[in-house]
Amino acid sequence: MTTGAYHIPVLLEASLKGLGVGQREGSIYADATFGGGGHSRMMLEQLDASSRVFGFDQDPDALANVPDDNRFQLIPENFRFIRNFLRLEGVRQVDGILADLGVSSHQFDEADRGFSIRGTAPLDMRMDPRKGLSAEQLVTDSTPKELTRILRQYGEINRPDKAAYAIERARAEMPLKTTADLMQALKSLAPRGRENKFFAQVFQALRIEINDEMGALKALLESSFDLLPEGGRLVIISYHSLEDRLVKHFMRSGNFEDEIQRDFKGQSLAPFELVSRKAVVADEEEVKRNPRSRSARLRIAQRTSVSREAAQPQAV
Numbered sequence: 299m300t301t302g303a304y305h306i307p308v309l310l311e312a313s314l315k316g317l318g319v320g321q322r323e324g325s326i327y328a329d330a331t332f333g334g335g336g337h338s339r340m341m342l343e344q345l346d347a348s349s350r351v352f353g354f355d356q357d358p359d360a361l362a363n364v365p366d367d368n369r370f371q372l373i374p375e376n377f378r379f380i381r382n383f384l385r386l387e388g389v390r391q392v393d394g395i396l397a398d399l400g401v402s403s404h405q406f407d408e409a410d411r412g413f414s415i416r417g418t419a420p421l422d423m424r425m426d427p428r429k430g431l432s433a434e435q436l437v438t439d440s441t442p443k444e445l446t447r448i449l450r451q452y453g454e455i456n457r458p459d460k461a462a463y464a465i466e467r468a469r470a471e472m473p474l475k476t477t478a479d480l481m482q483a484l485k486s487l488a489p490r491g492r493e494n495k496f497f498a499q500v501f502q503a504l505r506i507e508i509n510d511e512m513g514a515l516k517a518l519l520e521s522s523f524d525l526l527p528e529g530g531r532l533v534i535i536s537y538h539s540l541e542d543r544l545v546k547h548f549m550r551s552g553n554f555e556d557e558i559q560r561d562f563k564g565q566s567l568a569p570f571e572l573v574s575r576k577a578v579v580a581d582e583e584e585v586k587r588n589p590r591s592r593s594a595r596l597r598i599a600q601r602t603s604v605s606r607e608a609a610q611p612q613a614v
Contacts, residue, residue: 361374
């Protein structure tokens with residue numbers, strides 16, 4: 299399986315430049331979303347013989363993409379546990395952490411994964427198909443109230459309650475086992491001319507809930523407090539506003555409430571310094587080459603000397 303067929307790495311040069319790859323010998327980097335290995339391979343090309351790269355990916359399919367390089371090690375786990383698994387390898391700090399969030403091209407294209415609104419596939423959507431509830435189980439067992447919350451919070455669709463009750467009515471008549479079954483159940487609610495966007499939002503909401511993607515992202519960001527020394531870089535590529543907003547707030551303030559703490563002189567106590575004030579986006583050439591890069595937002599921050607505790611909002 300080739301890397302190109304599996305997943306085309308997004309904002310490759312900008313992300314590695316943001317990490318500062320190749321600036322010093324014996325450095326260590328963590329690729330939290332290894333996938334097709336495009337970012338990790340380019341890191342290895344730019345690093346010296348004494349440097350190392352640790353990749354994380356819970357998808358078993360990623361094992362086929364591991365480079366034949368003794369400087370690289372794949373840890374087949376969810377990146378939410380990055381700090382614990384790096385410690386098991388004797389690594390307490392890294393020079394940079396990269397995460398290219400969301401679903402890979404491979405996962406979208408694999409017919410049996412259920413991530414895509416194209417065609418008919420089992421209603422699964424698990425990043426790790428060996429663990430947890432599938433989308434079929436979620437839409438079968440969740441109450442309309444629970445489905446409404448999921449669709450509102452993670453899909454941001456209009457009238458999520460109507461969609462939830464449409465699912466309840468449909469499953470009472472027949473099991474919702476495939477992506478086509480779910481889309482048929484919601485067909486009457488899809489705005490004319492914007493059907494694909496509507497269904498993509500529904501699929502996104504279910505996928506985020508099933509894989510606890512926001513919880514995993516929060517855990518990764520919080521791990522960066524301890525994993526990155528002063529000067530270490532945090533580089534995150536996100537694809538929808540929920541992720542990007544969380545990353546932006548964390549990088550700016552060091553907490554998810556986006557409340558910047560200050561000392562008695564009024565100086566910021568942010569544990570990170572923004573390397574780029576605005577998100578980096580793909581240029582026209584990259585979008586033409588890889589349409590999935592259109593929605594990508596790259597944010598870069600550098601660890602300061604401020605502690606995790608100093609950045610947390612004070613309890614009233």
